[in-house]
Amino acid sequence: MNAESPLLRLDNVALSIHQTPILQDISLQLQAGQTLGLIGESGSGKSMTALSIMQLLPRGARQTGTIAFQGQALEQMKEADLCELRGSDIGMIFQEPMTALNPVKSIGEQVSESIRLHRRLSRDEAQALTLRTLERVGLSNAQFPLNRYPHELSGGQRQRVVIAIAIACQPRLLIADEPTTALDVTTQAGILDLLKSLQQEEGLALLLISHDLAVVSNMADDVVVMRQGRIVEQGDLGTVFGRPEHAYTRMLFEASALTQVARTPTAPPTSAHTEPTLLQVDDLVCEYPGRRTGLFSHAPAFRAVNRVSFEIRRGESVGLVGESGCGKSTLTRALLGLMPLQAGRIRLDSEEVSAARVVSRKARRQMQVVFQDPYGSFNPRHRVARLISEPLHVLEAAPGRRETLQRVSRVLESVGLTADDGDKFIHEFSGGQRQRIAIARSLIVEPSLIILDEAVSALDVSVRAQVLQLLDTLAREQGLAYLFISHDLSVVQRVSDRVLVMQRGKIVEQGDTAVVFRKPQHAYTRELLAATPQLRIPPA
């Protein structure tokens, strides 16, 4: 531990909002120029800790304990002095770059506002500093003039503007609340590099809040693990990551390690290679019509899926990875018959199912789907039994009431819930349970293929591990094939026998998971792999 007094020090901080306790007994410190990683799952109170430091708490919040910045107790400062401090000595960046910028102001205005607020500079000087700051975060003036608006930038570029706002006045402390969670993995790598270089070159202290152990392990000097508003463990990175003491930390590590990209994975199960082909996709093309520009005119069509071919064998688990906008969701929809095909062929059990340019009803029986959002994929007004039995609609002869109920109970039990859960409404379940219900719904028509569209992406790492376990078990017991679509390489590596890599509507590489991950052939695959953060455990 450093002998000099810490830049930031929290002592027994507790927080309640409308009498509901949010944080309890939070004590931590951050030295100047150091990086502190704050780890926790959703609801652990890590964002509220950040907002407490900024003194930007929601209405009805009451904070006790002391938050000292440069030896000054923040909660005793006047609001005007806090405004002086925010943006000049403490900067903050947020999780959601798409909404963190004011849509009606240019990026130049938004960066220079923060400069002119804290520095007595002329308009020209402020403008010059704005340009330098944007250059500093990698947005060259030539490509990104000051009069650009946020909607003209990508998510990663917007996050760079948010960082520019935060560092424009050279703060001593930068708080980054899940700064890369909403970004693609290659973009994430760029932002993390930027944060790291800013931290080293400007000598600022970084409070990095993340749920991702791998990200933290690559950035932090010290770590704090939070759970349900309390700190369960803290110390330097080597100690906590090397020898986690608390059961919760150990569980987090096990769950994360389960979904880690290992460079030397076990040999792939070869049995699947001998199974007959279940799904055969040839030269699939899907286009979105351009925006309607008049009553009869359209902008040119956008080709989201471009001559895609692949196959899935019975009982095989195939992963499809790609970043946002690569066309993987469109491909899912086309396979499910939710979108017309412009060209190509889909065969199921050697039988063509895409004859009418849309997948037939019979094919839908064999293919079911689990979506990403555990909150949005159920009609909130129906009971679970009705939700689960909805796919029975595709059967030629829908079963009677008794048999339907039997089937519902059976699938509920097979995903680890009870038959009684059928009478409940969906809002009575947690995110992980909802994904189990979504899996139950897909199982009820006894399909041979389940498409999992980012099915575990919205789940906390511990819950995610359990759901992946369930999928494993079901595949073994019922001989199911999976098409596992994800932006997350580690998840795909863990669950799939074979992997397809998709970029800009095309499949650029496919092969056995082990082979692709060990010896990626395509430049894009290599880039993806290099960008995926590794859980690095330094010696204690």
Add this chain to the structure above:
Amino acid sequence: MLHYLLRRLGSLLATLLVASLIVFLVIEVVPGDPASYMLGMNAQPDTVAALRSELGLDKSGPARYLEWITGLVQGDFGQSYTYRTPVADMVADRLWISLPLALYALFLSTALAFPAGIWAASHRGGPADTTVMVLTQLGIAVPNFWFALLLVMLFAVNLGWFSAGGFAGWEGGLLAGLKSLTLPAISLALPQAAILTRVMRSSLLDVLGEDFMRTARAKGLSERQALLRHALRNAMIPVLTIMGLQFSFLIAGAIIIENVFFLPGLGRLIFQSIAQRDLIVVESVVMLLVFAVVMVTFLIDLAYAWVDPRLRQKRR
């Protein structure tokens, strides 16, 4: 930007064209023979014949429509049957009362609603907010013509500060004219101001919950600065929509309010014409009012583009 403008302009013209067709059909085709309708049951056959030829009813429907439309575009609104004067002149006279009245009311309602809405939103949950909410709830519930009656009772009958009705004319000076429009404008503006205040408040509250407001606070803006510099402009989008809709309510309201105060505006003209079955006047005045509503919608669309850079983009 140009693309957006042209599109809006195109839809404006299309709306006007279809609207004019509807007005024409309702007035000139649905009654069967407009001439005998206008003259009533007991008209002499030769009077009817004379009117028929004056109205050009011997020509085909499409031809008459074309004539009417080309006339309108050139400012020729036809001739009033009752007064034997060009409708355009009558309308022009009345417009000098109705238009100032609508603008006066729009000014009052905006001048009242913006500060009140901002004030309520920035003190949300507090006594100021509650007061504004209760007052606006009442303001919305009060019919403007009844409010006008109450104003007359108080300020004209009891206090004698204003005259109970009539128009002093612009000849006597701007102030005299404005004075006779003040009570009408207030009664028109108050319910609208109540609605606008609520929209302003709730729109601001929505924006205050956005992520970028947190960014603004994190860069060191005070709550007040953040509200004025970042929230207000974003909150304007729904407010503009409502202001556009309100203009058509103002027009409709003005027609009624002019009757309360015996103001010789377009509203009075239209009711007199209905009573006298002067369809030519009704047709043209309705079309003029539709034109006004559509123009305001267009101006609001332009204002959107001014407020929101996303709309200025080519592909939208």
Add this chain to the structure above:
Amino acid sequence: MKARSLLPGALLVLLVVAAALLSYLWTPFDVTTLNIRNKFASPDATHWLGTDHLGRDILSMLMVGARTSIAVALVAVGIGMGIGVPLGLLAAARAHSWLDELIMRGNDLVFAFPALLIAILITAVFGPGAINAIIAIGIFNIPVFARLTRGAAMSLWSREFVLAARVAGKGPLRISLEHLLPNITNLLVVQGTIQFSLGILAEAGLSYVGLGAQPPIPSWGRMLAESQTLISLAPHLALFPGLAIVITVLGLNLLGDGLRDWLDPRLRRER
């Protein structure tokens, strides 16, 4: 649960509706009998709200007038919903098609005609009457509901539970009825109360200028119109019908606000 305006709103609306219903069975006095000798009576024990220039009992007239107001506004909302909601669902199901474009442009067109203008057009040709008021207000309500429904349905169409229903092989009609409609009922109920109150105001305005219900059917708007020339003589004539309108509209608005607060948080929790 912060639905503070629900109860007062419901009570006010109940009061007006009860008065209207009661008037079918009983009113303090008969509204068709004139009693000129007892004209301009101030409120007293016999005539609680006084009498008008023809000696009719104001309270009785207000009770019967409530029938007109409620009937006109309710039927107009019914027309608006009955046509607007299916149009909105259809437009959303065929989003960005020419049909959608047509429906939305049709909406814009109707918005160019304020309800009063529609009433004026109809009256100019067919003469005044309560039916015309209903049609005018009803037409004006159609685009309001069509837009609301389309907007809400469009956002539901992209929700995953609708995708799941499509994967289960359900067509647009079944999805619209089974999944979309139940999820926008709250919105429609809230908007319905708002349009109801606007309808009451519009009906009063139309009757005030003589475009609504015709004598001898009592209506609040016409009572106000009749009171106008007598305002210095008998101010109470102008007071009570106006208060009746304010109470009804206020009640409906409070009810609408209350319903929204009451229905909304639950929806949020269920999400």
